[in-house]
Amino acid sequence: MSEQRVIRVGLVQMAMDPDAQVNRDRAVALVAEAAGQGAQVICLPELFTTPYFPVVRDAKSPGETIPGPTSRLLAETARKHGVVLVGGSIYERDGDRFYNTALIFDDRGELVGKYRKIHIPQDECFFEKDYFTPGDLGYLVTKTRFGSIGVLICYDQWYPEAARMNALLGANMVFYPTAIGTVAHLGEKEGPWQEAWENVQRGHAIANGMVVAAANRVGIEGDTTFWGGSFICDAFGQTKIRAGAEEGVIVQDVDLDHGEVVREGWGFLRNRRPDSYNQITE
Amino acid sequence: MSEQRVIRVGLVQMAMDPDAQVNRDRAVALVAEAAGQGAQVICLPELFTTPYFPVVRDAKSPGETIPGPTSRLLAETARKHGVVLVGGSIYERDGDRFYNTALIFDDRGELVGKYRKIHIPQDECFFEKDYFTPGDLGYLVTKTRFGSIGVLICYDQWYPEAARMNALLGANMVFYPTAIGTVAHLGEKEGPWQEAWENVQRGHAIANGMVVAAANRVGIEGDTTFWGGSFICDAFGQTKIRAGAEEGVIVQDVDLDHGEVVREGWGFLRNRRPDSYNQITE
Numbered sequence: 182m183s184e185q186r187v188i189r190v191g192l193v194q195m196a197m198d199p200d201a202q203v204n205r206d207r208a209v210a211l212v213a214e215a216a217g218q219g220a221q222v223i224c225l226p227e228l229f230t231t232p233y234f235p236v237v238r239d240a241k242s243p244g245e246t247i248p249g250p251t252s253r254l255l256a257e258t259a260r261k262h263g264v265v266l267v268g269g270s271i272y273e274r275d276g277d278r279f280y281n282t283a284l285i286f287d288d289r290g291e292l293v294g295k296y297r298k299i300h301i302p303q304d305e306c307f308f309e310k311d312y313f314t315p316g317d318l319g320y321l322v323t324k325t326r327f328g329s330i331g332v333l334i335c336y337d338q339w340y341p342e343a344a345r346m347n348a349l350l351g352a353n354m355v356f357y358p359t360a361i362g363t364v365a366h367l368g369e370k371e372g373p374w375q376e377a378w379e380n381v382q383r384g385h386a387i388a389n390g391m392v393v394a395a396a397n398r399v400g401i402e403g404d405t406t407f408w409g410g411s412f413i414c415d416a417f418g419q420t421k422i423r424a425g426a427e428e429g430v431i432v433q434d435v436d437l438d439h440g441e442v443v444r445e446g447w448g449f450l451r452n453r454r455p456d457s458y459n460q461i462t463e
Numbered sequence: 464m465s466e467q468r469v470i471r472v473g474l475v476q477m478a479m480d481p482d483a484q485v486n487r488d489r490a491v492a493l494v495a496e497a498a499g500q501g502a503q504v505i506c507l508p509e510l511f512t513t514p515y516f517p518v519v520r521d522a523k524s525p526g527e528t529i530p531g532p533t534s535r536l537l538a539e540t541a542r543k544h545g546v547v548l549v550g551g552s553i554y555e556r557d558g559d560r561f562y563n564t565a566l567i568f569d570d571r572g573e574l575v576g577k578y579r580k581i582h583i584p585q586d587e588c589f590f591e592k593d594y595f596t597p598g599d600l601g602y603l604v605t606k607t608r609f610g611s612i613g614v615l616i617c618y619d620q621w622y623p624e625a626a627r628m629n630a631l632l633g634a635n636m637v638f639y640p641t642a643i644g645t646v647a648h649l650g651e652k653e654g655p656w657q658e659a660w661e662n663v664q665r666g667h668a669i670a671n672g673m674v675v676a677a678a679n680r681v682g683i684e685g686d687t688t689f690w691g692g693s694f695i696c697d698a699f700g701q702t703k704i705r706a707g708a709e710e711g712v713i714v715q716d717v718d719l720d721h722g723e724v725v726r727e728g729w730g731f732l733r734n735r736r737p738d739s740y741n742q743i744t745e
Contacts, residue, residue: 299736304728319739339731341623341670342740349742371725372699377669380700384666387659388623417654418662443653446586449621454581455744457601458624460631462737462744 188327190354190392191220191432193229193269194411194424196400201230205251207428208269209258215430216262221288221327224396225269226411227335227358228281232402235309242312244274252284252292260290265325269358269396270298270334272312281313283332283358285323296321298334299343306364306405309336322350328437331355331391338378338395342461344385348450353416353440357382357395362407375408379420387418390444392435399426416440470609472636472674473502473714475511475551476693476706478682483512487533489710490551491540497712498544503570503609506678507551508693509617509640510563514684517591524594526556534566534574542572547607551640551678552580552616554594563595565614565640567605578603580616581625588646588687591618604632610719613637613673620660620677624743626667630732635698635722639664639677644689657690665700672698672726674717681708698722 234240273282297316331352516522555564567576579598613634
């Protein structure tokens with residue numbers, strides 16, 4: 182493992198086409214663009230090969246196997262650029278079960294981790310329980326040349342437990358492939374969604390002394406506007422870079438030693454009281 | 464229990480004198496001021512009867528018993544104004560053990576809850592393990608006329624588990640009596656402390672659909688500047704009011720139904736996956 186401590190992180194923010202191959206080609210081009218800007222760990226959005234089909238209850242999507250066309254392409258792309266690639270997520274078909282699955286490839290193009298989304302929402306325009314079996318592989322943190330990388334998917338990002346599990350497994354960066362947007366006919370009666378979305382994740386960064394990065398989609402699909410706003414915050418929850426609402430890439434250097442300073446200085450992990458948390462696992 | 468859903472919350476932000484009676488008198492006057500502005504639930508800062516003595520390792524403080532002069536005065540103050548009073552915290556002496564303890568009084572002046580700080584830091588200028596036995600009473604949520612109220616103390620505020628435990632116990636508001644400041648000779652090498660402090664708590668509000676309110680101290684004590692910045696955020700993490708760095712009170716109406724909208728709309732509690740959180744209690 183390299184001793185490198187300053188890592189350049191890249192996020193791909195993209196709009197999705199009905200044609201999976203168009204999306205795959207665009208993803209590959211945007212990964213190349215981020216790599217061209219020096220990114221060493223690059224993350225794609227959730228379900229980046231398709232429109233966000235769980236907006237309705239009866240979408241037909243065949244899913245794809247792993248290995249399959251997307252996983253092979255991602256492996257090749259990671260190898261070609263020598264980057265760690267958090268391959269967004271794909272709609273995985275495994276026998277008669279379907280999952281929302283993120284794959285991590287190392288800089289040689291090896292598949293080094295697979296995470297199946299654990300928290301599955303079921304709400305108007307986000308009918309994910311109709312499509313995704315809840316993840317059954319546990320949480321995933323992968324040691325790479327460029328740091329110990331955790332991956333969670335979209336709705337997981339509202340769960341402090343998921344972030345904490347990643348920290349306990351040793352993550353110093355957590356990536357969230359995401360597909361979140363506002364739905365015109367639903368409104369935002371609770372308050373501004375995007376601000377809460379970013380803020381709760383910044384809280385995870387602070388509480389765990391981890392870099393947090395979320396790669397969202399953009400574009401209008403039916404009544405939903407995916408807001409983009411992909412961001413990277415440091416291990417004390419400071420947002421260092423945030424994308425707008427356009428397709429493209431953002432890159433940001435993060436310093437893993439900064440995370441150590443936060444963890445050592447504040448002692449959040451060493452001063453935990455697991456004996457007092459019983460109801461959290463009940 | 465009243466059906467009242469819009470509750471006026473008041474926070475007391477104050478500087479502490481070496482003389483406990485001066486502090487008690489000031490606290491009572493500020494509670495009266497908040498009550499005069501219509502506050503129904505009022506919170507005092509952490510250790511509000513004394514300077515922040517854990518700044519050094521060998522402070523002499525006798526602590527006080529419960530009941531004792533402070534608890535009796537708080538009970539009388541709550542009764543007099545007909546308010547629920549989260550009585551900051553006091554340095555509790557119980558036999559040969561000492562705790563950092565928050566007391567909750569209902570609007571009739573009855574002591575209805577007692578919480579002993581669970582997460583205890585031990586850092587340069589915050590040597591709390593030298594003084595406080597870790598809390599042994601678990602988390603506390605109290606049903607009152609003005610909502611189900613949780614209380615946590617200062618360093619607890621960095622722990623998502625503590626906030627979640629309060630939510631699981633039914634809190635719709637959580638109060639954090641606090642004593643936090645910056646120490647000139649330590650600096651803020653991780654990034655801006657006050658922003659991270661507020662932000663991590665806003666994250667708890669969002670993740671749990673709870674109002675969060677923190678009452679901090681102000682003033683310069685030795686090398687430490689307590690920054691005030693007491694704030695109240697709604698159940699979607701929007702900061703509704705924030706104090707400056709002066710002594711005084713802030714009041715804010717909060718709508719408990721808004722918390723229900725957040726919880727129902729986003730489903731964070733019903734979609735939890737406790738089966739996947741095992742390491743959190745290990």
